[in-house]
Amino acid sequence: MITVHHLNNSRSQRVLWLLEELGLDYQIKRYERDPKTMLAPASLREVHPLGKSPVITDGALTLAESGAVMEYLVERYGKGSLVPAPGTPEKLRYTYWMHYAEGSAMPPLLLKLVFDRIERGPMPFLVKPVARAIAARAKSSFIAPQIARHLDYLEAEIGKEGWFAGKEFTAADIQMSFPLEAAAARAGLNESRPQLMDFLKRIHARPAYRRALERGGEYQLLD
Numbered sequence: 001m002i003t004v005h006h007l008n009n010s011r012s013q014r015v016l017w018l019l020e021e022l023g024l025d026y027q028i029k030r031y032e033r034d035p036k037t038m039l040a041p042a043s044l045r046e047v048h049p050l051g052k053s054p055v056i057t058d059g060a061l062t063l064a065e066s067g068a069v070m071e072y073l074v075e076r077y078g079k080g081s082l083v084p085a086p087g088t089p090e091k092l093r094y095t096y097w098m099h100y101a102e103g104s105a106m107p108p109l110l111l112k113l114v115f116d117r118i119e120r121g122p123m124p125f126l127v128k129p130v131a132r133a134i135a136a137r138a139k140s141s142f143i144a145p146q147i148a149r150h151l152d153y154l155e156a157e158i159g160k161e162g163w164f165a166g167k168e169f170t171a172a173d174i175q176m177s178f179p180l181e182a183a184a185a186r187a188g189l190n191e192s193r194p195q196l197m198d199f200l201k202r203i204h205a206r207p208a209y210r211r212a213l214e215r216g217g218e219y220q221l222l223d
């Protein structure tokens with residue numbers, strides 16, 4: 001039996017969604033973020049040394065890292081669904097987006113989250129103006145332009161054929177959902193990029209996405 005070690009408000013929501021799309025049986029073991037630090041509880045480190053979400057267990061296998069989990073589930077149980085045929089240009093695009101989501105799209109979004117927290121967080125009175133100035137500078141000179149460049153690129157890409165790997169919905173679209181939802185939640189993705197907003201509308205309307213939300217529970221994006 002596949003077990004999803006599910007952290008609230010996290011990337012493991014993507015795994016639940018994929019499992020629902022594939023119609024597979026699975027169970028959820030729940031972990032709650034610390035409300036102050038937002039970190040995962042130490043018990044998740046008993047499953048995998050990094051204690052990050054998502055992580056799944058399947059028999060003797062323990063597997064972490066969203067892209068690896070998605071590819072494993074599709075290859076092991078998908079019977080050819082949600083993945084383009086081997087050797088096609090679509091398959092290469094699929095692989096690209098599977099890696100791009102965490103390797104390229106998430107780092108500037110995570111930097112924004114960290115610097116936003118530095119700006120807002122409590123700190124000694126004398127240090128505050130300096131820390132805030134550094135955070136504001138990092139955001140305006142590097143982070144915001146990087147995020148805008150990625151979003152412009154993605155707006156153009158998704159506009160080409162409707163889904164990230166081509167004309168068909170694939171697991172790459174599920175993998176790409178997290179950076180786009182994070183960008184909409186806290187990095188300025190809005191109606192000025194209509195193709196991406198339409199992508200979000202279409203994925204949110206999928207019955208499997210809705211079922212995954214019902215099973216997973218609260219999903220507000222934090223990091």
Ligand SMILES: N[C@@H](CCC(=O)N[C@@H](CS)C(=O)NCC(=O)O)C(=O)O
Nearest residue numbers: 010011039040052053054065066223
């Ligand atoms: N690149 C990793 C990132 C994993 C990650 O950072 N997960 C976050 C949840 S979205 C987490 O576990 N945060 C809690 C913590 O770091 O304690 C993946 O895609 O699996």
